[in-house]
Amino acid sequence: MMRIRRSLMLLAAVALQAVPAAAQSSAPAASSASAAQAAAPSDVSPATGEIDFGFRVSSGLDDVGRYLRFTDPRSGPTIDRFRYTRARDAWRFDAAIDHAGYHDQRYAASVERTGKVKASFEWNQVPLWYSGVSASPFTETAPGVFRLDDAAQTAVQNGTATVAAAFAGTIRPFDTQSRRDTADVSLVYSATRSLDLSAGFRSTAKTGNMPWSASFGFSNAIELPVTVDNRTNEISTAAEWSNRRGAIRLAYDGSFFANAVDTLLWDNPLRITDQTHPSAYSAGNGSSQGRMPVAPDSSVHTVSASGSVALPARSRAFAYVSIGSWLQDAQLMPHTINTAIQPIPLARDSAEGDARIVSMLYRITSRPTPSLWLTGQFRMYDYDNRTPHFPVGQYVRLDGNVSTSVTGGSEPFEMTRHFVDLDASYTPLAFVAFRGGYGRESDDRSYRVFETTVEQTVRASVDSTGFSWGSVRLQYDHSVRTGEGLDEEAFSEIGEQISLRQFDISDRTRDRVSAILQVMPSSVVGINASLSVGRDERPDAAFGLQYNDLTAFTVGVDLAPSEQVGFGLSYGFENLATLQRSRQASPGIQFNDPTRDWATDMNEDVHTWTANLDLPRVTSRTGVRVMYDYVRSNAQYLYELAPNSALPVPSQLPELTNDIHRASADLEYSITNRVALGVGYRLDKWTVSDFGRSAETLNTPLIPAFTNILYQWVPYDLHTGMVVMKYRW
C-alpha cells in the first residue's frame, strides 16, 4: 500500500512538473534552467526492494527422506529472500537472492534496456538428499572404484566365514546425496525494430553420490553409493525477424554432456580370485570384481527454422522444421573383467551411437467469423537410429560365465510418429464456446511386437468464461488405438508369451471426462470444484496390463469477508486402479499351463487436505498467516490366482502408506513502514509404511544375497522456528 501511495505521489509530481513545461512551450522561450528541468530523466518508479534476514533453528534432521530431499533445512542464520528492482524511463534492473549460503541457494539478476537489450543471469543450486543413514562395507578408493577388505573376501571364498560375519567389522557410515548446480546466462539484442538476436549458455553440474546397483547374480546383488560427477553445457542461439504480417526464426541449439566418472569397478564379496562355471551368473560367484560403463559422454546439435504469415480472414499459417543429430561414441570396454573367461572379440571399439532426428510442425489457424475458430495441424517426428548393429554371438552374463545371445546383438530402435489434429470452436453466445476436434497419431517403429500403431481421438468440450459469477469447463475425449504388423516372433524368440501386449503400444480404448467449475456467488466467497474420470482398456491383451482407471475430484472454498480476514479450505481425492496378468512358469509344459496364471490388482488412493487462514491486520501493525496441508496415500497390490490354480496361495503384500503433514504459522509486526519483525514455525512430518524400503526390511547392509547401502525410507518429524527481520524500501 505504501509503495502504491508513493508511486501515485510520484506520478502526480511528474504531472505537475509537466504542466508548467507545457504552458511554457507556447510562451516565449523558457529559461535554460526550466528547460533542463523539464528534460531531466526521471525514475518511472524509485528503487524498490525487500530483504528478509534472521535465524532458523531446525530439529529432527536425522534423515529427511524423500519428501524433503530438494531443500537444505539446517539451522543457522538466513538471508531467505532478497529482491531489488530499479527502473528508469529506458531501463530496468532486477536482482534476487534466495537461501543465501545454503545448499539450495539461488542468485539471479537481469537488466533490460527497453526495446534494445535484455540480459539475465542465474545461479541455482538444487540439493538431492537420498539418505543420512547409509552404510556399506565398500570403500571408494578412487572415483568409481569400490573395494572390499581382502581378508574378508578371502574368508568368504574359502568358506571360513559368511558374508555377514566377514564384513561386519568393515561397515562405515556415510551420507548419500548429490547436488545440481546450474549457471544460466541469456542475452536478447533487438538489432532493429523487426530483428531480435538471442544467445544463451547454460552449464549444469551434478556432483555427489547416488544409489546404484552392481550385481553379480541372483544370489549376489550389490548396491553402491556411486560417484556422480558430470556436466551438461547447452548453447542456444536464434535470430528472429517479425513484422505485422509474419515472422521468421532461425536457431541452433547444442548440448554437450561429459561424465568425469564413466566407469564403475567394484569387488565381489564372495570372491577374491576369478573363476567361471555354468551357474556363476546365478550364484554370483564368478568374477572377483565387476565393471560397467556409466552414462557416456554425448552431444546433440539441432538447427531449426520456423515462420508464420498472416492470411486473410484473420488466419495465420505457421511452419517449423528441425533437424538434429544425437551422437555418443564412447570406447567400449571388454565383455568382461573376469580373467578366467577367454576374451570375446568386440565387433568394434566404440559405440558409434548416432541418431538423426527430423521434426516438422505445420499449423493453420483461422477465425473466418467472430464466433468461429478453426485449427488444423500436422506434426512429424522421425527418430532415425543410425547406430550400426552390434553383433553379439556370445556374451558374458554378470561377469560370471559365457552365454549365447538370443537376439544376436543390439537392436537399434527407431521410430517415426505422425500427428494430425483438427479442431473447431464455435461461440454462439457471449462467453460460451463449444469445441470439437479429431486427432490421428500414426507411429511406425522397429524391434517391437507392433510395427505400426494408429490412434484416433475425438474430443468435445464446452467452456464458459467471462461471466461475473464464474466459469465452467466440461471436456470428453475418446480414443482408440490399434496395432498393425503384429510380430509375435519377436516375443517367442526371447521366451515371452506371444499373447502378451506391452501396454504402451497395445490395442487400447481410452475415455476421459473432466470438468472444472469456479463459482463466485458474491465478492467475498469463491467455490471451485473439478472432476476427472478416465478408463483405459486393452481388450486384446491376454497378458500384461489389462486396464487402468483414474478417478479424481477436488472441491474448495475461499472466503474473504473483509480486508482483515481470508480463509481457504480444499479437499482432493485421486484413485488409480489397474489390473495386470502374468503366468508363472518354467520353460516346458508350464509355459502353456493356464492354471499357472496370476494377476495383480492395484488400487491407490490419495487424499489431500489444504487449509489456510490470513489475518493481515489482527492489529494495525500485526498480520498472521496459518497454513496446513495433509496428504495421505495408500496403495494395495493384491495377487489373484486362476481358478484351479497350480500355484501356492500367495501371502498378500502389506499396504503401502505415506502421510505428509505440513503446517506453518507466521506472525509479522510492522515496527515502521519499512521494517517488520517476523516469527514463524514450520512442521514437516512424514510417516511411511513401505515393505521394500523400511528400516525393518533393510536393517543391515549385509542382507544375504543383497549387500546394500541402507537406502531406506525413514519417517521424520522436522520442526523449524524462525525469527526474521524484514526491510522494504
Add this chain to the structure above:
Amino acid sequence: MPVSEGKMQCSSCHSPHGATNVKQLRVGNWINESCVSCHAEKRGPFLFDHAAGRESCVSCHDPHGSSNDRMLVARTPMLCQRCHIGTRHPSTIYDNNAVNARSNRIVGRSCVNCHQQIHGSNHPSGQSLTR
C-alpha cells in the same frame, strides 16, 4: 520434482503461450527430448536401448509426481511385470514371503537391483541391461 521447494514450476517444462513440442513442452520436439534436457545422462543413444523408454519416458515415469520411488507410475517389480512375463524370475509372484525373506527381487529397488542400466547400456554384454 522440486516443485514444493520452489525450484520448479509448471512453466519450467510447459509454455503456457504455446510451443512447437507436444503438450506445450518448451524444450525439444518430443517428450523424451524435454526430459533429457535436464537428465542428459539418459540421452544416449546407447548400444543397447530399453525400447519402451526410448519410445517415451512417460511409459514408466509420471513427471507430475507419484507416490512411488523415481516417480514411477507403479512400483517395481509390478511395473516391470506389465511387459516382462517370460519364464522363471520375470513372471514369478513376489509376495510377502519374499519380503520376509528379503529377496533382492522385491526389496530395495527390486528388478533394478540387477538391471541397473534400465535406460540403456553401452556394455558389449549389456543386452539384459545388467552391465
